[in-house]
Amino acid sequence: MPLGKLQGDLQAQVMAAMWRLGAGNVEQVRSELPPRYRGAYTTVQTVLNRLVDRGLLARRKLENVVEYRPKLTEAEYLTHSIDRTLAGASSDARQAALAALIGRLDAGELSELQRLARDIERRRGSR
Amino acid sequence: MSYAIAAGIATGIALPHLLRLERAPPTSAALLWFQSLALRALASLFAAVYLLVYVPSAEPFHGLAHRCLHAALPVLTEHLGLETHDVGHLATALPALLLGVSTLSVAIGIARAARSVRRLLTLNGLGPGPRGSVIVGGADVVLAAAGIRRPTVVVSAGALTALDDDELFAGLDHENGHIARRHGYVFAIAALLRGLGRPIPGARRALRELSFHLERDADRWALARHNDPSALASAICKAAGTRELEPAWLTGLASAGVMQRLDQLLDPAQSALKRARRLALNGLAVTMAVFALAVTAVLPATAAAGIEQLGTKTAPPHCES
Numbered sequence: 001m002p003l004g005k006l007q008g009d010l011q012a013q014v015m016a017a018m019w020r021l022g023a024g025n026v027e028q029v030r031s032e033l034p035p036r037y038r039g040a041y042t043t044v045q046t047v048l049n050r051l052v053d054r055g056l057l058a059r060r061k062l063e064n065v066v067e068y069r070p071k072l073t074e075a076e077y078l079t080h081s082i083d084r085t086l087a088g089a090s091s092d093a094r095q096a097a098l099a100a101l102i103g104r105l106d107a108g109e110l111s112e113l114q115r116l117a118r119d120i121e122r123r124r125g126s127r
Numbered sequence: 128m129s130y131a132i133a134a135g136i137a138t139g140i141a142l143p144h145l146l147r148l149e150r151a152p153p154t155s156a157a158l159l160w161f162q163s164l165a166l167r168a169l170a171s172l173f174a175a176v177y178l179l180v181y182v183p184s185a186e187p188f189h190g191l192a193h194r195c196l197h198a199a200l201p202v203l204t205e206h207l208g209l210e211t212h213d214v215g216h217l218a219t220a221l222p223a224l225l226l227g228v229s230t231l232s233v234a235i236g237i238a239r240a241a242r243s244v245r246r247l248l249t250l251n252g253l254g255p256g257p258r259g260s261v262i263v264g265g266a267d268v269v270l271a272a273a274g275i276r277r278p279t280v281v282v283s284a285g286a287l288t289a290l291d292d293d294e295l296f297a298g299l300d301h302e303n304g305h306i307a308r309r310h311g312y313v314f315a316i317a318a319l320l321r322g323l324g325r326p327i328p329g330a331r332r333a334l335r336e337l338s339f340h341l342e343r344d345a346d347r348w349a350l351a352r353h354n355d356p357s358a359l360a361s362a363i364c365k366a367a368g369t370r371e372l373e374p375a376w377l378t379g380l381a382s383a384g385v386m387q388r389l390d391q392l393l394d395p396a397q398s399a400l401k402r403a404r405r406l407a408l409n410g411l412a413v414t415m416a417v418f419a420l421a422v423t424a425v426l427p428a429t430a431a432a433g434i435e436q437l438g439t440k441t442a443p444p445h446c447e448s
Contacts, residue, residue: 007291008365015288054287054295055256072253072262077284079264082271085247086240092318093236095338097244099305099314099345100271101298101366102385109386110367116389117364124357 007047013037014047015056015070015077023069129429136422139166139415143336144329149387150398152405153344155412157313160337162412162419164317167324167333169419169426174326175223176430183219226323233322237275237315244273248281256282258299268366270298272305275315280306289365293358297349298366301359304348310341339384346388360392 017032018024024032030044038044048068051057057068086094143163148156253262260280263269268290269283280302282295290298305311314337321334349359367385391398400408 008289011288050292051287053257055254055262056284056287072264072284076253076264078266079251080267081247081251081264082244082269082273082281082283083265085243089240089243090233090236092233092321092334093240096237096275096311096315096318097240098271098273099302099310099341100269101301102363112386113364113367113389116386116393117361117368120357120361120364120393124355124361 010037010039010043010047011051014044014051018057018068018070019074019077023067025065025067029068132422132425135418136166136170139163139419140170140327140329142411142415143333146408148336148340148408149384150391150400151340151408152400153340153347155409157337157340157344158412158416159408160333160340161313161317161320162415164320164324164330164333164337165419166422167327167330168320169422171226171324171326173426173430175226178219179223180430181433222326226326229325230319230322233318237318241275245277248273248279252281253284256280256287257295258303260299260302262287268362268368270302270362270366272302272311275311278306278311286366290362291358293355294362294365297354297359298362300349300352300354301345301362304345305341308341308344308348310345314338314341339387342384342388343391346392350392356392356395360389363389363392 013033014029017029021028021032026041026045026048029048030038030041033044048057049059052059052068056071058071059066059068061067082098086098089097140163143156143159146159148159151159247263248261251263253264256262258280260282261273263281263283265283266285267283268286269281270286271281272278273281280299282299286295286298317334317337321330324330346359350356363385
């Protein structure tokens with residue numbers, strides 16, 4: 001599996017584990033991961049620290065153990081707040097107020113993009 | 128002189144439609160589309176003022192308005208007691224009125240959308256994200272420069288889990304590019320100009336093309352900060368993969384050439400223009416921008432002089448019904 005995709009998947013799995021646990025150390029989070037994502041201790045620790053840097057987890061030291069906890073709930077994670085905010089706005093107003101990484105897509109563009117995404121993953125994975 | 132200005136305006140409006148600009152330097156291409164929108168707006172405004180001010184004072188208008196409206200609208204002129212010239216004046220004022228309403232509705236829409244985004248960030252921001260961004264809810268991959276006056280990069284929680292480091296930082300730099308290059312202001316002004324220039328065909332395409340080149344400009348900004356082009360392309364693909372499809376009629380309005388951007392990111396050598404052509408396009412863009420500015424400066428003065436000249440003439444006799 002290409003490295004980029006693995007990292008993205010593992011981050012999502014770690015977040016899901018954190019929501020189930022509420023709080024926990026590296027070993028507890030690692031045990032909570034599905035078997036195919038249960039990598040080395042240091043891999044899980046790296047992902048946890050990366051999620052702390054990104055603002056999704058908080059970290060605190062309890063005696064000799066570092067405990068991680070989610071900074072946002074699963075419900076907040078699933079809320080499509082930005083799309084809902086601009087649901088009623090015209091196309092021009094929406095674009096002026098929110099320059100998003102991609103514009104809107106139709107079905108043809110989407111299937112072409114999915115094909116291209118697989119090529120890019122292969123290209124990046126082979127480096 | 129006025130014919131030369133009119134020919135220049137027509138050229139400026141049509142030029143970006145005739146040139147192949149998809150691989151042109153993004154700033155020059157954006158400038159060419161922006162001046163096309165500005166000249167459209169000026170031409171529409173001038174036409175509206177001409178109808179509102181000059182036409183009613185012209186001799187043929189009195190005869191035409193009197194005869195035609197009496198014959199065509201006897202209900203209005205006889206039963207409702209409306210003067211024929213009142214109806215005629217209303218007809219000449221209508222385009223200006225429609226232009227005003229169109230522009231005002233665009234301005235109100237943009238102000239509302241900007242306020243909604245600001246409120247969302249203040250009330251629903253989930254905390255600070257990487258590189259000064261604000262985290263918002265959503266499992267889909269969203270990276271955006273939000274707001275016009277005080278723009279902020281927003282990143283969805285889904286983007287923070289789905290993207291690897293290279294993709295995330297390339298995407299964040301792309302959005303920071305929009306902010307650093309003041310694209311929010313450029314697009315908002317262009318949208319207002321489109322509201323004014325709506326009567327001249329092609330305004331919608333001009334705005335869509337401008338948006339495409341602003342996106343390319345932000346891509347370049349990100350790549351200039353040592354980001355990997357394929358990481359940015361991958362972030363774009365992931366963002367696209369998690370988006371819900373929009374209705375086809377809406378897609379046509381806002382899609383900003385994602386496939387072309389990806390082609391250019393993944394094959395920059397193929398997308399590069401020859402130096403001479405690049406320089407020629409840069410020169411053309413600057414020339415047309417200067418011309419648009421000059422016309423903007425000259426037209427109001429010309430119109431004011433014309434109105435003043437009309438004021439010195441005797442008022443036309445009011446027709447009798």
